[in-house]
Structures are given as structure tokens and as C-alpha cells.
Amino acid sequence: MSSMTYRDFDIETIRAEFPILQRQINGKPLVYLDNAASAQKPEAVISAMADQARTAYANVHRGLHTLANETTDRYEQARKSVQTFLNAPSEKNIVFTKGATEGINIVAAGLAETIQPGDEIILSVMEHHSNIIPWHFLRERCGAVLKWIELTEEGGLDMAALEAAIGPKTRLIALSHMSNVLGTVNDVKKITALARAAGVLTLIDGCQAVVHLDLDMIDLDCDFYVFSGHKLYGPTGIGVLYGQTEALEALRPFQGGGEMIETVSREAVTYNELPYRLEAGTPPILEAIGLGAAIDWFSTFKLKDIQAHEDALYAHAREGVSAINGLKIYGETADKGPVMSFSLIGAHPHDISQIADKYGVALRAGHHCAQPLMSYMEVSATARASFGIYNTHKEVDNFIEALEKACKMLV
Ligand SMILES: Cc1ncc(COP(=O)(O)O)c(C=O)c1O
Incomplete structure (x- = not known):
């Protein structure tokens, strides 16, 4: 850039x-x-959503008429804006969600069948409930064990404790990039390197970081990264789940319906390719376009x-x-x-x-x-x-x- x-x-x-x-x-x-x-929202976001509703609104992907095609183009352009903003390898790595919370729930639910009793998930005490409760679900439903990393005196993540907590049963490390209470910025690159060396998945909650830090998914090398549009001067009702291709492909779809299928018969269903297989139902179309406008606006600075x-x-x-x-x-x-x-x-x-x-x-x-x-x-x-x-x-x-x-x- x-x-x-x-x-x-x-x-x-x-x-x-x-x-x-x-x-x-x-x-x-x-x-x-x-x-x-x-x-709050700048005029660029408010008018992008209103103009789309006034001039070119239809459902995406399914139509062959002009409005459907125009809306689909704008919706997919928004995905492209997110991809560029995150320096993600491809648009296929960008799943639109209704927010960070939904993104984390998609990952937790998608991994549930692979979690065995005693498998460990590492969290920190600075996490937002959105990055805690989906893992409690896996504790309740699959017998996962939650391991909590505490903080230094200044409110930083205790990196030595994190390193010591990673063991043969660790399946996932789920941490915020920046705390919504303390403002602490975690060294995600170092954390993902530790995790990768141990064969452990990483999910980073970027809700706060997305609006303050330079984000580069290739450089950070996390498996999953989530954020919400509304903290980035965009609308509510839209967020992003970024995932590395292999990590996203390993998730069992959390919800069924709409564009997430390839074929459906009475006996069976086959799933669409990424990112659509994780986007069930009519997506938040105007909100995605609003998020694209927010990122385009933010990126002018x-x-x-x-x-x-x-x-x-x-x-x-x-x-x-x-x-x-x-x-x-x-x-x-x-x-x-x-x-x-x-x-x-x-x-x-x-x-x-x-x-x-x-x-x-x-x-x-x-x-x-x-x-x-x-x-x-x-x-x-x-x-x-x-x-x-x-x-x-x-x-x-x-x-x-x-x-x-x-x-x-x-x-
Ligand atoms: C660090 C962090 N994670 C997750 C969330 C949840 O975001 P949302 O409610 O938009 O899904 C928030 C929102 O305050 C947050 O600050």
C-alpha cells in the first residue's frame, strides 16, 4: 500500500x-x-448503505437480474476491501459474520466434534466474555479443560506462564489482540510462533486491535482472527472471521441454509466452497457494504x-x-x-x-x-x-x- x-x-x-x-x-x-x-459512523458509511438501499438493492448471489448482480458486486467488493485491509492471502479466507462474537462461536462450534475430554484450551483472564463463553460451551459439552493465563503487575500477559501452559493436550490458544479494559496489546506474533511450534491452533480476538493496530494476517500467522464492524466506524450486524484455508476447511458448518450448500437432496447435503460454506442464510448485505465503506474510509488515513x-x-x-x-x-x-x-x-x-x-x-x-x-x-x-x-x-x-x-x- x-x-x-x-x-x-x-x-x-x-x-x-x-x-x-x-x-x-x-x-x-x-x-x-x-x-x-x-x-460513531462517518457520512461515507451512512451514505454507502443508504445509497445502496435506494439505488441497487437485491439479494446477493442467487439472481441473474441487474440489481442482484450489482448488489453482489458491491458485497464482494467489500470482502475484497477486508482482504486487502487484513493482508489476507485470498477473499476465500474472509467469512462475513454478524460480529466478532458470532465468529468465535462459528470456530468453537465448528471444532466441537474434534475436541476430546481433557483437551485443553488456553485463555487469559483479560478476555471479553465473547472469547470465554464459546469455550465454556466446549468445556460443558465436550469435556474440554480451560487453562487461564494471568497477568503481570502492569496488566500484560504473563508470557512465561503462557509458554509453560502449552502441553501435549493443548488444542487451541484463544486470546485478545488488545484488551477492551486494560488496552494491553498482546504479542500475537510471538504467541502464534509458540503455538505453531507445538501444533496448536490460535484464535485472536481483534475487536479492539482492528481500529488501532496495523494488521497483517500473513505476518501474524494466526489460524483465526475475528473482529466486528461497529468498532471500526462501520455498522452493527457485520463482522469478520478470517481463517487460514486449512483451519476454515476443518470447521464443521455451524448453521445450515442458503448459500452454504453445493447440493441438497432428501438423503444428503454437500457444502459450498469457502467462504460461502460458513455463511448460511441471506447475509447482512447492506451491513457488509457499510463495512467495506468504513474500511475504505479508514484506509485513506x-x-x-x-x-x-x-x-x-x-x-x-x-x-x-x-x-x-x-x-x-x-x-x-x-x-x-x-x-x-x-x-x-x-x-x-x-x-x-x-x-x-x-x-x-x-x-x-x-x-x-x-x-x-x-x-x-x-x-x-x-x-x-x-x-x-x-x-x-x-x-x-x-x-x-x-x-x-x-x-x-x-x-
Ligand atoms: C475485545 C472484545 N472482544 C469481543 C467483543 C464482542 O464484540 P461484538 O459484541 O461486536 O461481537 C468486544 C466488544 O466489546 C470486545 O471489546
């Missing part, structure tokens, strides 16, 4: 592309710091510019909150995305979030779908600010001011 010309990173131009940023919340300009839960901007916002916020007495940050590794989870002595995270909302600042508070991590950190919940491409330094100031007000009221 080095021959590509990128846009200048101009924050005001970027913000003008997000209609929702015009909103006022409780009489104050919206400061949206809940990007790790779901990001130099990733380094986005990273530098978000890192600077995080550093500014980190500096600002350091003056607040009793505030504790969770996750302080050197390699960390722009996510700040914190608690404040004497204040419940839900109250912090409610007070911040009065000042227009959208924070998340709760367990962030990471209860094993919460119990590991001995808290029931944290508050979280997560930064995205359109956030500004003025907004970081608003966030700090809102926190100071929350402190005065609660502590």
Missing part, C-alpha cells in the same frame, strides 16, 4: 464527516469517549497518523487524571491502546458515568463483559474512557473537568 496517497490528518475535517458530533447532550457538546464499545493522534490524547488524559486523588488506572503496559479504565476511591463507576453524562461526556462503566478480569483485579466494575479518531484535546479537558466535578460530588 506504499504507493497510495493518504489524506492529511486534519481533525476538524474528520469531525465534520461525523454528523452525530453536532449533537448536544444535556445542553453540552457531545464528548464521545465510548469508542471501545462502539464507534495513514495508520501512523491515527495512532499518533490517539496516543497523544491518551497521554494528555493520563497526565490530567494523575492530579486526581484516589484515581487508579488499570493497565499500564508500555504497549497499550488508547483505553483508560479507572476507579476512584469512594465513588461507584456508574455514578461517575452518570455525572459525566450531565456534562456531555459519554463514558462506560461496568464490568465491560470481562468478569474474570474484574475478579482478578478485585473490583466489581471500572469506569472507562476510550479514544477514537475524532476526539480532540479540548474533549480530553472536558473529560478531566467532568471527573473533577464527579470527585467533588461523590468523594
